[in-house]
Amino acid sequence: MTALSPHVDLTGKISLVTGATGGMGQVITTRLARLGSTVMIVVRNPDSGEQLRRRVAAEVGADRVEVLTADLASQDDLHGLADRFTARHTALHLLINNVGAHYRERLLNADGVEMHIRSSTQASSTTSHTRS
Ligand SMILES: NC(=O)c1ccc[n+]([C@@H]2O[C@H](COP(=O)([O-])OP(=O)(O)OC[C@H]3O[C@@H](n4cnc5c(N)ncnc54)[C@H](OP(=O)(O)O)[C@@H]3O)[C@@H](O)[C@H]2O)c1
Numbered sequence: 001m002t003a004l005s006p007h008v009d010l011t012g013k014i015s016l017v018t019g020a021t022g023g024m025g026q027v028i029t030t031r032l033a034r035l036g037s038t039v040m041i042v043v044r045n046p047d048s049g050e051q052l053r054r055r056v057a058a059e060v061g062a063d064r065v066e067v068l069t070a071d072l073a074s075q076d077d078l079h080g081l082a083d084r085f086t087a088r089h090t091a092l093h094l095l096i097n098n099v100g101a102h103y104r105e106r107l108l109n110a111d112g113v114e115m116h117i118r119s120s121t122q123a124s125s126t127t128s129h130t131r132s
Pocket of ligand 1: 018019020021023024043044048073098099119
């Protein structure tokens with residue numbers, strides 16, 4: 001049985017999915033919601049997040065997606081994210097560090113960190129270890 005087998009019941013479980021508006025993120029979000037989980041999606045664009053929430057609710061037949069807005073390349077946003085998550089939920093059962101970005105040119109964020117490392121590696125490390 002795989003972790004996302006149809007026989008798994010995630011009712012009452014809280015999941016958080018980064019990169020939820022991307023190709024993989026949409027599939028993961030839909031699947032987790034179908035299995036009964038409440039799914040917190042982390043998105044840069046709130047309109048895209050709201051669209052995804054509505055589409056998953058229509059597909060699954062239940063409104064189980066909640067939208068959190070954050071740019072995961074921003075240290076401030078990452079720490080604010082932890083605060084906003086804990087304001088809504090007291091437990092996180094599944095963390096899907098799916099965010100990823102690839103840049104043709106070398107880019108630095110506001111803290112001088114190269115963006116590929118920032119978005120794909122440090123962001124996932126911070127979401128895994130940050131407590132508000
Ligand atoms: N697809 C593949 O074949 C494949 C293969 C191996 C590994 N992967 C890995 O799987 C993951 C998902 O892949 P994918 O193909 O679904 O990627 P994708 O379609 O390009 O989606 C990337 C997601 O990351 C989000 N994102 C990027 N930078 C962000 C930032 N600074 N803050 C917040 N969100 C940010 C994007 O948000 P926006 O919508 O705002 O841009 C989008 O939701 C990635 O980590 C990728 O490296 C994918």
